[in-house]
Amino acid sequence: MAALKYLAGYPEALQQQVRDLIAGDRLGPWLQRRYADLHTVRNDRQLYDYTQGLKERYLRQSAPLSKVIYDSRLQVLKHALGTHTTVSRVQGSKLKASREIRIATVFRDAPAPFLKMIVVHELAHLKESDHNKAFYQLCTHMEADYHQLEFDLRLYLTHLEGSTD
Template identity: 85%
Template structure:
């Protein structure tokens, strides 16, 4: 069986359990049972509104967002589930900056908790650019189950990767 690239940093015993679930074709049903809640965020406008609502609740004082979209060009294989960028443009004698968040289109069909986790992750980058202790504290402030959801998302991506196309 090929290596579990989304679970590479986890202990071998845990990876072995996941391999057993895959071999028994039980990973998909396990994920469906655990993460049953779908979301209704299907287009870019709904994604922007969803992200803005989370931002208003937890990061009211942070910089404004100009764009939040689903991006089909993000490569999940390169571990880019979402991106945050600052775009600077010169307009006359002023420098205008705008913040953008792009979410991989795999989250259009993913369970609701995974969409929330990735949006929380990208919003946390508005205040903390690095993946440090303060960054993860902010993530768990916005989503208390952040770490469990991150692991669940890695299992979900492993399931998608293991499915025959």
């Protein structure tokens, strides 16, 4: 029985369904049919504009973002698909905070809904630092299918990992 590390918290019956899809070489084609549309967000400037657009639509009152980039150093294996950081610096007599979002480069070539899901996730951290009920309510406010996309993203990562072995 192969370990499915991206699905470790899900019920065994569901994991077995995924194993069956993998064994029958049906996971990749299923994902391709379901998520055929790729996005056009190819560079850091486009990613910043894309993220800023979602932020303006859903989180107008939140703190401004100073940087949004694709980061090749983020390790999907360590469950870091994106990060959000706040860096505080003293400038003269004032304390200045800059907020950054970094998205793993695996999303540069991922289907459009997966990029939106990870950006929504990181934006939600501007308001809620913990993964609590309010955090997930904010995620589903910005993306109604958030939970399904999170699960399907786990399937996508499982598929990517299997196709590189």
